[in-house]
Amino acid sequence: MKPLQLPSPAIIGQDARTVGTPALLLELDAFESNLRQMAALTARHNIVLRPHAKAHKSSAIAKAQIAMGAVGICCQKLSEAYPFVLAGIRDIHISNEFVGADKIAMAVNLAQHARLSVCVDHPSQVDALGKAAGQAGVVITVLPEVDIGQGRCGVDSKNSLLALADRIGTHSGLRFGGLQAYHGGIQHVGDWGSRKLKASHGADLTASYVQCLDSRGIACPVVTGGGTGTAEFDAASGVFTEIQPGSYIFMDGHYGENGWAGELRLQHSLFIATTIMSAAKPGQAVCDVGLKGVAVDSGLPLIRSDARHDSLRYVAANDEHGILHTDADGSHNLLGERLLLIPGHCDPTCNLYEQFVCIRNNIVEALWDIDARGLSR
Amino acid sequence: MKPLQLPSPAIIGQDARTVGTPALLLELDAFESNLRQMAALTARHNIVLRPHAKAHKSSAIAKAQIAMGAVGICCQKLSEAYPFVLAGIRDIHISNEFVGADKIAMAVNLAQHARLSVCVDHPSQVDALGKAAGQAGVVITVLPEVDIGQGRCGVDSKNSLLALADRIGTHSGLRFGGLQAYHGGIQHVGDWGSRKLKASHGADLTASYVQCLDSRGIACPVVTGGGTGTAEFDAASGVFTEIQPGSYIFMDGHYGENGWAGELRLQHSLFIATTIMSAAKPGQAVCDVGLKGVAVDSGLPLIRSDARHDSLRYVAANDEHGILHTDADGSHNLLGERLLLIPGHCDPTCNLYEQFVCIRNNIVEALWDIDARGLSR
Structure with missing residues (x-):
């Protein structure tokens, strides 16, 4: 038996x-072709590739992306980041807001083991994180999220952004890192030209936030965002220093419906x-x-x-x-x-x-x- | 650190x-009330309760159901049954068809450790399973599925049913167990009276298959089916010997939209x-x-x-x-x-x-x- x-x-x-x-x-030949294409795109535009791990949730894939030139990864949730850090990936951007004592504790714990950046769109998120980071003696990089059309999270006024940047500066455990700017709603605009136009509007709006900070003497070392659908446009925008595509490695059915008139195949x-x-x-x-x-x-x-x-x-x-x-x-x-x-x-x-x-x-x-x-x- | x-x-x-x-x-007071109600319903009608574990996928919940009088559980997939058998639950009905050498091997392996019944709707499924069961020296109970309106799996003619019953009888490793008859499409008919009427049509059709077998001298020890939406009607039908509700323990939003004019609350x-x-x-x-x-x-x-x-x-x-x-x-x-x-x-x-x-x-x-x-x- x-x-x-x-x-x-x-x-x-x-x-x-x-x-x-x-x-x-996972068909490795196609997967590796996709890896190479996105790495080549970002290299040619001299920007950083930080793929989104929410698409695959696999440290083996994250390592393949990093071996091909990615600087680290994005996660959407704090708990999601743990297996990646445990697998040795030490540069994690949480491209999302979070609230609550359990989440703050996870962020501090992760920051003890990795270079961690996170997003905020309200001063109370900054204060809760700053207090805990200060007490734990860690430094967490904070990127305010600006809403460039998605209408979901992120501030949508320059005053709100400046208030967040100022508030980050009041905490010894926090460091202002730049801007998070992502418009998920345009990733699946089917027509390539229309998608390009919408991406340029998003990049223009992002640039206006960068300039607003600059006029106050606040530099933006990182401007991060973009997905698979707008990667070509965001990479060439001159605004984004870093892009976050996730699905490009797989090219699912929904993205397959998009028009692709640029260099990505x-x-x-x-x-x-x-x-x-x-x-x-x-x-x-x-x-x-x-x-x-x-x-x-x-x-x-x-x-x-x-x-x-x-x-x-x-x-x-x-x-x-x-x-x-x-x-x-x-x-x-x-x-x-x-x-x-x-x-x-x-x-x-x-x-x-x-x-x-x-x-x-x-x-x-x-x-x-x-x-x-x-x-x- | x-x-x-x-x-x-x-x-x-x-x-x-x-x-x-x-x-x-999981709010235990509500969960336990749901457990008690379904156990009482089946006990009063003197039929067997075999809850569907596809709803919860948890051996702890299956044990709570069995402690409250359930005879065992249903699973929808063979791999799904493994953790339940490993947790000591030894009466499993796979309420579904399967094809392929890997699936046959799982069925035989499960049958070495549990009382296993499975469904078929084509003679080739019978033969593949019968050959493997015979070689392994196990006995697997087989219930042909009859289509009582769902239009998904299951035979929809008496000749096809009789052919399956006969074919099961040719294999020493198989035992004819009765009928599987489930109509998922009527579980969410909102109006209680309409749902009752549709359930009675399904039960009538099921009864006609039982009678057909009976007229050929083939007894149906088990007639199993029914879901949360039709449980009251199937239990009272006099046709079903066993019901398979799954969602009743949770009462999700979709089932909450149903009208409930009977005894279940x-x-x-x-x-x-x-x-x-x-x-x-x-x-x-x-x-x-x-x-x-x-x-x-x-x-x-x-x-x-x-x-x-x-x-x-x-x-x-x-x-x-x-x-x-x-x-x-x-x-x-x-x-x-x-x-x-x-x-x-x-x-x-x-x-x-x-x-x-x-x-x-x-x-x-x-x-x-x-x-x-x-x-x-």
């Missing part, structure tokens, strides 16, 4: 076409392997990837086209089932067939898995832990 | 109002504690629970009403941010405030967390691991 033990998602050297499904596959590298486990109805098949295997907030997954499955469309996600429709006859013959899905939205999809099954030429080359999965505090 | 260590989500005895957010809170027991971490815009606040902290496939989370926050509405989920709107003035004053969210859909929400923070009278009483989280194979 075999002991009861859950098998590993995959084994190094295994034929990728036999990996048990659902599995989160990002490739889909992230796929979910799925198996058709029921095909009892004409014109329909059911696969083993539903809501718990792929995030659908930014659209249902696409099916990677291949000769056998071109007529299939993923039309609905139940908890554990994906409903596929086909115009072709003979859906019964699909039972047991494997498909590759392109997730609509990479960030919340990766957050559902334990590991990336990294493949090259259809062989499993590595398993990379998603070690920050679920860390949302 | 403090060592770098991620703090636990909560500590036993802690004031629940100080637990770091996001946190998945299920209470919301599952909440997500969140903190407003930015309030830089008039009429808007931003909390720390977004797509990675609450599933939004069945609607955005509701805010548990309290005197301070009655004007707030959760209007959009970004990856790590929840956007709240308020008609009241003074959103700046909301910075740092805590709210409780009622998730729209409990199953994929629980799958995002490591632990339930179990509370009673606002004190943390226990931490229960979500030990099957992410197990989707």
Whole structure:
């Protein structure tokens, strides 16, 4: 009798076409091409690349990004930063605000082990952090967030920004680091020219905040922001000193819908392997990837086209089932067939898995832990 | 200098109002009331309660259900069953079909350690499982799934059902166990009377399949199905010998929209504690629970009403941010405030967390691991 033990998602050297499904596959050739392209873009514009780790939540991927020239990473949550620092990554920017004693304690603890920068948009956040940093004898770099059109977090007046910069200066444990300026709402503007125009408006507004500080004698060593959709424009803007793209490594379905008329030729590298486990109805098949295997907030997954499955469309996600429709006859013959899905939205999809099954030429080359999965505090 | 260590989500005895957010809170009084109500319903109708563990993915909750009279549990995936069997739960029904060598191997391994039943809707699934079970010397109980209106998996003709029953009988390692009959599409019919009518149609159709088998001399020891929305009707139907409700323990926002005119008075027991971490815009606040902290496939989370926050509405989920709107003035004053969210859909929400923070009278009483989280194979 075999002991009861859950098998590993995959084994190094295994034929990728036999990996048990659902599995989160990372095609290394495409992934590395994406890494190289973004590194080349930032190098040519002489700006810093600080990729956003919220997209992958994996210290193995962060290390690959840093090996390719990234200075460090962004995280969106303090708890998310822990596995990265524990893995030896010592330059972390929390591109987000936080409030509460538990969060302040995490920030101070992280600052004892890494170069930490964080964002604020209210003086009370500054004071709480400054008091704790001073008591602990650490220095935390603070970047006020300015709202450049997203309408979510960040101050939207020069007076509020100046008040924050002044307040940061009153705390010995804090250091003013520059500005955080990110407009998530324009990352998926499909038309390349329209996206470029909107990005330039955002950069202009960011520049006006930099100038306002400059006129008060406050230098901005770092102006950080930008995502995958605006990376080319932000990198060339002359305003941003640093960009924070996350999804570029994966190129999910939602970003795939964007027009890409510039130099970036990002490739889909992230796929979910799925198996058709029921095909009892004409014109329909059911696969083993539903809501718990792929995030659908930014659209249902696409099916990677291949000769056998071109007529299939993923039309609905139940908890554990994906409903596929086909115009072709003979859906019964699909039972047991494997498909590759392109997730609509990479960030919340990766957050559902334990590991990336990294493949090259259809062989499993590595398993990379998603070690920050679920860390949302 | 403090060592770098991620703090636990909560500590036993802690004031629940100080637990770091996001946190998945389980209010034990409401949870236990829900447990008792479903146990009483099934006991009165003299049927078996086999709750669906896909809703909670926690062996601690499964044990609480079994302590209250449940015979065992359902899982939707084979990998999902492992932590439950490892925790000592030895009666597992996989209420779903599966295909592939890795899945067959898991089924055989589970059957070596538990009483396992599974579903099929195609003869090839029967043959693959039967061959492996025979070789391993285990017996697996097999329940063909009949489609009673869901239109997803399951056979929809008596001939197909009889063919499956006959095929099961050809394998020494398989035992025909009865029927799986579940109609997910009617669980959320809001009007109680309409839901009752649809449930009775499903039960009638199920009964016709039982009779068909009976006329061929094949007894159905188990007729299993039903969910939280139809539990009262299925329990009273005289057709189902066993029901499989999952969400009843939590009563999520989506089920809360149902009309409940019968005896069940299920209470919301599952909440997500969140903190407003930015309030830089008039009429808007931003909390720390977004797509990675609450599933939004069945609607955005509701805010548990309290005197301070009655004007707030959760209007959009970004990856790590929840956007709240308020008609009241003074959103700046909301910075740092805590709210409780009622998730729209409990199953994929629980799958995002490591632990339930179990509370009673606002004190943390226990931490229960979500030990099957992410197990989707």
